[in-house]
Amino acid sequence: MSFTPITHTCQYNEEDGTVRMFIRGRPVILYAPSDHDNLDLSKVAPPPHNKLKLEWVYGYRGKDCRNNLYLLPTGEIVYFVAAVVVLFNVDEQCQRHYTGHTDDVKCLAVHPNKLIIATGQCAGHDRLDARPHVRVWNSVSLATLAVVGAGSLERAAAGVAFSRADGGALLACVDDGPDHVISVWEWQRGDKGHCLAETKCSVDTVVAVEFHPLDRNQIVTCGKGHIAFWTLDASNVLYKRMGIFETRDKPKYVTCLAFNHNGDVISGDSNGNLIVWGRGTNTVHKLVRGVHEGAVFSLCGLKDGGLVSGGGKDGRLVLFDADLSATGTENVIEGHYGGVRVVTEGRGRQLFVGTTRNCILHGDLQLGFVPAVLGHVDEVWGLAAHPSLPQFASAGWDRLLQLWDALSHSTVWSKDIEERAQCCAWARDGGALAVGCVSGRWLVYHPQTRELLAQHQDGTEPIQTIEYSPNNRLVAIGSRDNFIYVYQVDDDGARYSRLGKCLGHSSFITHLDWSEDSQYIRSNSGDYEVLFWNATTCRQAPSGAALRDVPWASAHCPLAFSCVGVWPEGADGTDINSCTRTQDGRLAATGDDFGKVKLYAYPVTQPKSLCAAYGGHSSHVTCVRFLPDDTRLLSAGGHDAALLQWLVD
Structure with a gap:
């Protein structure tokens, strides 16, 4: 055989x-096919003529981030998930996206003018953009105004805040x-930007940073076992x-901060207490015990001087008056949405609530709350587009199976399947939805x-992939135990x-x-x-040569002649x-391990094939699928637990 080495x-x-x-x-x-x-x-x-445009982002990061939900004067709420900052008008059901970040966004602050936003990220995948930094940008034009801290931040921007007493000239970052x-x-x-001052804050975790709204150059931070009051003096030190908690029980965490109209600092802690710290002091002025069972995760100061506290464990929202006396008005978030992560004031009496299970709810304390944003809470590996409708299913390690409508951008339904899901697939007529689980079980739902229409167990290793045959009479189950199980489909x-099962692979089935x-x-x-x-x-077919001219119903196997060019040189x-x-x-x-979605002209038979690459995910992209009419591409994220919907232009 004579091989000509090209690359x-x-x-x-x-x-x-x-x-x-x-x-x-x-x-x-x-x-290669014989006629090639x-x-x-x-x-x-060449790259494809088509482009992708980010149309919709499903999800929110409330699981482990704080203070990341605000209402803007445009009527949009601003929050983040993965590497995207979302501006979402709930009433008009439209989204805009700031996509300047290259990896997980971890914190967010709004300038006193309500126009400028600061968002901070962790270290990225790309060598050039690997440094953590804070981006300051205009929420109307989405133009980046400054990139702060690249080269000086070590791991991630964990907290960020604009100064308030001087009109937002300064930015603090932890x-x-x-x-x-x-x-x-x-x-x-x-x-x-220009760094005025920096110093070690704490060896323990810091969860919040805020400038004082009335006293220029005063900053408050809090976190594990502490609250700290900072002064930036005239020489920028x-x-x-x-x-000082004195004789009171020192909480394990001081979890959140707010300010009253007098300029006193109010903190919530992991004991469920609220503490008022007198303006300009570091001593306790007032203590309100046992507001929540478990930690207070959020405090929201209202325009009328009142305060709403949110419980991370009990899911309660409690309204206080300006003197921090309970008004008797409260509400409880339904348990399946999670606990309260952040509360922010909307228009009128409306509140927006971000939850620990990556949901955003809106409503008021009297009438209750309904979801505005739903998402997954853990890695999403299962993604399947409906064979004929503009709908898709997602399934993840959070044991949630969700059905989405791609045109209305809404959840049709969400179901707890009590198993960590690894993959999912539609029957070719859309009449059944199969889910492969980490335990080796696979489930079929109407x-x-x-x-639940059917359930089967094939081995004890994860089911990596499920595919129904084009005639809908068979289904193939690819397992991590190296076998492919084939079933006949009836009723x-x-x-x-x-x-039977296909024996021959010496490693786990991937596609x-x-x-x-x-x-x-x-x-x-x-x-x-x-x-x-x-x-x-x-x-097993004895040789791939005999099947070189077989037309395939899909191109999910990246190791195939028609996909040679999707592999970069030296790829793992x-x-x-x-x-x-x-x-x-x-x-x-x-979808690759570097958070990128790439678009190629098909077939990709040239090893050197140019593509268009798109960011937005902040970890490995686990699955990509086109809708049946080819107008949109869907992508699922691993650690970022996000679903992105791209318009094919």
């Missing part, structure tokens, strides 16, 4: 029409590094006074009634009988595709094998988590 990762053999691709030194043999012209591997395939350094910036000096997707005639399956595995199977006999075989193509066969998309 260090690919060789082409004209005699038998194969591409030998090397991944981590292992050869992968891929067979000889490849010139030196050619560079680093998430070991010393939790606090820095104060003149953010308008140049495009990188930060001085700290620790809050998409309208949510009734409109309600009854399943096992035909599956069916042939258009439902006769064959191709599969990829964790050790970069590409194997082919007769679906009804579960026998785990870099690409998901691959898909449009129904019309013109575009392919991938």
